[in-house]
Amino acid sequence: MPRSNKDKVPCHYVRQGTWPHAVLDDDAPVSAHRCQELAQNLARAMARAGHTLRPLAAISGVAHSTIARLLQGQVLPDIGTLARLEDALGIPLWPTFRDSARSAPNPVRGRETTTGIRDGIPIEVESGYLPDALLDFAWRGKFDA
Known part of the structure; x- marks a missing residue:
């Protein structure tokens, strides 16, 4: 899927540590910060629900490889993927403006x-x-x- 504003995949901006808990580069775009939060939220939701990649893929209709790439920061999600995952897990995954405004730099x-x-x-x-x-x-x- 094409990326907006020529942003690279989120994991490209890791300065130190391991995705998704890494410290991102100072110049990382807001999309990288949001996708980092998304990956953390998705991993927590999967753990709480007891889902691994393939069962979540089966109930959400999202390919297990796409879910893995989201968790690894190797892709920017599209709205359809996000909606299917949120619906399958029954919780919002995308960080809210208020939550994210504290973590993304001005x-x-x-x-x-x-x-x-x-x-x-x-x-x-x-x-x-x-x-x-x-x-x-x-x-x-x-x-x-």
């Missing part, structure tokens, strides 16, 4: 860790990420950058 700025206080609790924040309150505000369409 391409506009570099990452810097700073400390701050939120609700009276010391926290560390990376500058490449939007805080929850700003995400909520932006998501409602009230933020104009």
